[in-house]
Amino acid sequence: KAGVTQTPRYLIKTRGQQVTLSCSPISGHxxxxxxxxxxxxxxxxxxxxxxxxxxxxxxxxxxxxxRQFSNSRSEMNVSTLELGDxxxxxxxxxxxxxxxxxxxxxxxxxxxxxx
Amino acid sequence: xxxxxxxPQSMFIQEGEDVSMNCTSSSIFxxxxxxxxxxxxxxxxxxxxxxxxxxxxxxxxTAQFGxxxxxxFLNISASIPSDVGIYFCAGSFNNxxxxxxxxxxxxxx
Numbered sequence: 001k002a003g004v005t006q007t008p009r010y011l012i013k014t015r016g017q018q019v020t021l022s023c024s025p026i027s028g029h030x031x032x033x034x035x036x037x038x039x040x041x042x043x044x045x046x047x048x049x050x051x052x053x054x055x056x057x058x059x060x061x062x063x064x065x066x067r068q069f070s071n072s073r074s075e076m077n078v079s080t081l082e083l084g085d086x087x088x089x090x091x092x093x094x095x096x097x098x099x100x101x102x103x104x105x106x107x108x109x110x111x112x113x114x115x
Numbered sequence: 116x117x118x119x120x121x122x123p124q125s126m127f128i129q130e131g132e133d134v135s136m137n138c139t140s141s142s143i144f145x146x147x148x149x150x151x152x153x154x155x156x157x158x159x160x161x162x163x164x165x166x167x168x169x170x171x172x173x174x175x176x177t178a179q180f181g182x183x184x185x186x187x188f189l190n191i192s193a194s195i196p197s198d199v200g201i202y203f204c205a206g207s208f209n210n211x212x213x214x215x216x217x218x219x220x221x222x223x224x
Contacts, residue, residue: 004157033212042216043158043203056211090157096210103148104205104212106157 002027004093004107012113018079021110025072025093031055032074033104034066037088046089049074050096081114088112118142121204121215129223134191136202136218143184144206149176152201152217161202162189194222 005024013019025032033056034046045058049068068074072093078085088111092104121138128134138147146165150158162173164180164187171178177190187206191198199222204215 006157031210035214043214045212045214088155092157102146103160103163105160106150108157109155111155 004091004105006089006091006107006110008110009108010111010113012115013081015081015083015114017081018077019081019112021076021078021089021091021112023074023076023091023093023107025074025091026105029093029095029105030072031094031096031104032068032072033092033094034074034076035090035092036060037090037109038086043090046076078112083114086112086114119204119206119213119215121218123218124216125219125221127221127223128194130194130196132194134194134198134220135188136204137186137188138204138206138215139186140206140213141185142208144208145184146207147178147180147187148205148207148212149178149187149189150203150205152203154200158203191220194220196222196224198222 007022031050033048036044047066048056052068063079066076088109090109091107094104095102119138119140148163149161152158162171162178167184168182169180175192201217201219203217
């Protein structure tokens with residue numbers, strides 16, 4: 001069974017540009033969550049999508065957005081990039097079967113550098 | 116919201132020593148998870164706990180779900196150099212998952 005796949009692995013962008021990151025969850029998983037990880041801040045929750053709907057949102061500005069497609073693949077977009085957006089962006093997928101809390105499995109992440 | 120306090124923040128130990136780290140919360144969780152992250156990689160799930168009082172092992176790793184549902188610990192026995200990394204706890208309640216800040220483990224050969 002393939003794991004969570006994130007593309008691209010590395011990305012360098014200029015301030016003011018926008019970027020789109022992609023995440024393909026484990027087959028059968030309907031929930032995709034996105035996290036930002038920086039050295040001093042740990043894992044910061046961005047948002048979660050389940051069945052194409054955003055279920056939860058973290059405390060990030062509106063420049064950060066996402067969406068989920070019918071095949072559960074998800075994309076995350078950051079507009080008007082700032083230097084502080086440089087981070088490892090992690091995607092995690094989980095089954096979310098009924099009301100049972102299930103494990104989340106992470107991709108390898110996309111390392112975004114804004115210059 | 117639910118916050119997790121993970122400690123210690125970092126540990127420097129000698130190869131062969133045992134390690135213990137824990138997470139506490141002011142709120143209860145239904146699930147406790149422990150992850151390990153190597154540099155430049157995503158966190159990898161080590162152990163999942165679903166029941167208060169549950170004690171689960173995965174090789175040299177042992178984790179427990181506290182009976183109050185507000186805490187969990189992870190023990191690593193006989194540490195080896197490849198145990199180096201950042202260990203995260205995560206608690207989940209009604210599919211709302213929170214992460215601890217991580218414990219950075221350094222193992223000296």
